[in-house]
Amino acid sequence: DAKTTQPPSMDCAEGRAANLPCNHSTISGNEYVYWYRQIHSQGPQYIIHGLKNNETNEMASLIITEDRKSSTLILPHATLRDTAVYYCIVIRDDKIIFGKGTRLHILP
Amino acid sequence: GAVVSQHPSRVICKSGTSVKIECRSLDFQATTMFWYRQFPKKSLMLMATSNEGSKATYEQGVEKDKFLINHASLTLSTLTVTSAHPEDSSFYICSARRSGFGANVLTFGAGSRLTVL
Numbered sequence: 001d002a003k004t005t006q007p008p009s010m011d012c013a014e015g016r017a018a019n020l021p022c023n024h025s026t027i028s029g030n031e032y033v034y035w036y037r038q039i040h041s042q043g044p045q046y047i048i049h050g051l052k053n054n055e056t057n058e059m060a061s062l063i064i065t066e067d068r069k070s071s072t073l074i075l076p077h078a079t080l081r082d083t084a085v086y087y088c089i090v091i092r093d094d095k096i097i098f099g100k101g102t103r104l105h106i107l108p
Numbered sequence: 109g110a111v112v113s114q115h116p117s118r119v120i121c122k123s124g125t126s127v128k129i130e131c132r133s134l135d136f137q138a139t140t141m142f143w144y145r146q147f148p149k150k151s152l153m154l155m156a157t158s159n160e161g162s163k164a165t166y167e168q169g170v171e172k173d174k175f176l177i178n179h180a181s182l183t184l185s186t187l188t189v190t191s192a193h194p195e196d197s198s199f200y201i202c203s204a205r206r207s208g209f210g211a212n213v214l215t216f217g218a219g220s221r222l223t224v225l
Contacts, residue, residue, distance in 0.1 A: 034212060043114070043201050043216030044152065087151075091212050096142065096203075098152040 003027065003090040009103040018075040020102050022088030025069040031091060033064060035073050037084040038101075044087065047073065078106050110136050112204050114217030121192055122225055128188045129220045131202030137182035138204035142214065143175075146199040158185045192224040 005023040012018040024033060035047040048055055048062045050071070055062040061074040075082055087101040111134040121127050131141055139160045144152040156177050157165045164177035174196075176188040185204075189196055199221050203214040 032212070038152075041199070041219070041221075043112075043203070043219050044214075045216070046213050049213065085151075094212070095154055095157065096212060096214060097154060098144075100151050 003092060003097075004088045004099050006086075006088055006099065006102045008100065009105065011105045011107055012075075012078045013107050014080060015077055018073075018078040018082065018104060018106070020073040020075075020086050020088075020104065021070065022073070023070045024088070024090050027068055027090050029068075033062070033068075033071050034089045034091070034096070035060070035062065035086065036089065036098075037082075037086045039081075039084045044098075047086075078104075080106050080108060082106050110204075110206055110215040112138075112202065112215045112217040114202055114220055116220055117218060118221045118223075120223045120225065123193055124191055126188055126190045127192055127222060128186055129200055129202070129222075131185045131187070131204070131217050133183045133204045133206075133215070136204075136206045138185075138206060139182060140205045141179060141185040142203045142205075143177060143185075143187050144201045144203070146201060146219075152201060155187075189222065192222070194224045197222055197224045 032049050032051050034049040036044040038044045048060050050062045064071045083106045085101040085103050087098050113132045115130045141158040143155045146152045155170045158177045158179040160179045166172045179185040199219050201219040203216040
């Protein structure tokens with residue numbers, strides 16, 4: 001089973017920041033948190049990953065709590081093209097296991 | 109950037125026939141590839157891990173004789189759905205891990221939608 005918990009769906013207004021939470025309370029000290037997204041009928045796309053420090057790239061920012069039990073993916077200026085299912089993943093036995101993810105709706 | 113090509117993108121076949129899906133890493137070598145399947149409005153389910161030059165490792169409940177996986181080179185893995193039945197209709201997605209790239213950053217193919225009549 002996936003080791004993460006995410007809300008099933010979220011709405012965000014276009015142009016605003018989308019903040020997607022993820023709970024991974026059983027994460028181990030050396031396990032990374034990965035975020036992928038899947039736009040309808042396409043293969044998943046890697047977004048970002050982190051261990052304990054906050055990370056930022058051209059797509060998003062990842063904020064990891066100090067106890068590492070949760071994290072938040074931030075899309076700073078959401079557009080309609082960011083409508084997708086977002087998956088927060090902690091690797092298990094060297095495999096990427098997808099949970100149910102969060103379906104993000106960007107509202108025009 | 110890393111690109112994974114998956115072919116065919118769509119295939120329709122008759123019940124009882126076999127279908128082969130190819131997954132190629134175009135600009136990098138992949139010692140490990142993963143095969144997933146996805147039913148409508150469901151999440152991706154890992155089917156098997158494909159390792160170059162060795163037998164694939166199947167997840168529990170996935171029939172290895174029905175879903176044949178071959179990873180003969182560092183850039184190609186194939187999934188063959190043998191004696192396909194309508195319940196095998198699904199979206200099949202492959203992914204590749206870059207050799208020596210370290211972290212578990214996978215590049216996914218665009219997926220292959222199989223419809224068995």
